Amino acid sequence: MASNGEATTESETAAPAPVPEPTPPPCQGRLITVLSIDGGGIRGLIPATILACLEAKLQELDGPEARIADYFDVIAGTSTGALITSMLAAPDDNRRPLFAADDLTKFYLENGPKIFPQRRILKHKNSGVGPCGQIAGSEHINFRRNLRMTEKEE
Numbered sequence: 001m002a003s004n005g006e007a008t009t010e011s012e013t014a015a016p017a018p019v020p021e022p023t024p025p026p027c028q029g030r031l032i033t034v035l036s037i038d039g040g041g042i043r044g045l046i047p048a049t050i051l052a053c054l055e056a057k058l059q060e061l062d063g064p065e066a067r068i069a070d071y072f073d074v075i076a077g078t079s080t081g082a083l084i085t086s087m088l089a090a091p092d093d094n095r096r097p098l099f100a101a102d103d104l105t106k107f108y109l110e111n112g113p114k115i116f117p118q119r120r121i122l123k124h125k126n127s128g129v130g131p132c133g134q135i136a137g138s139e140h141i142n143f144r145r146n147l148r149m150t151e152k153e154e
Contacts, residue, residue, distance in 0.1 A: 035072040039079025042116040048084060055101035067069035067097040080116075 037047050053070055058066045068088050069075060077085035087107065090098040099107075 014119050030114045032074065033072045033075065035068070035085075036074070037077035037081030038083050039077070041080055042108065042112045044080035044084055045105060045108045045112070047081065048101070048108055051084070051088070051101040052105055065096070068101050069097045 040046075055066065055068050058068075058071065062070075075085045075089050077083070084104055087099040087104055088097060088101065092098045
């Protein structure tokens with residue numbers, strides 16, 4: 001009960017949540033740490049695996065609750081890297097990372113085929129991938145096929 005005789009609620013008696021100190025700007029000597037994660041579809045398994053190994057090493061040093069997000073001021077990603085970023089930075093009810101880096105690999109293995117369906121690529125002995133990723137030879141194959149069909153019609 002309060003001193004005036006009225007009943008108090010639990011929220012009135014609880015101490016206010018601590019306010020975190022503002023981060024000093026980099027000009028005051030503090031480095032800003034950035035983790036940038038590239039895109040690449042299902043190849044997101046590669047950074048997911050590397051991040052899981054890194055987080056395991058950090059947990060050996062700082063305890064089992066250590067998460068990648070604890071060590072970076074900014075985490076950013078493109079395409080599948082943004083998906084990884086979201087999983088690493090999403091908070092739980094206690095404002096701690098919802099997912100461990102080890103969860104990323106499991107996520108990609110379970111959901112990758114649904115999210116990133118495989119594309120069929122025409123394979124031919126004369127086809128190959130050019131320096132900019134274009135498939136060389138497929139146009140030539142189609143041209144020859146169409147030419148043969150045209151010759152048969154004549």
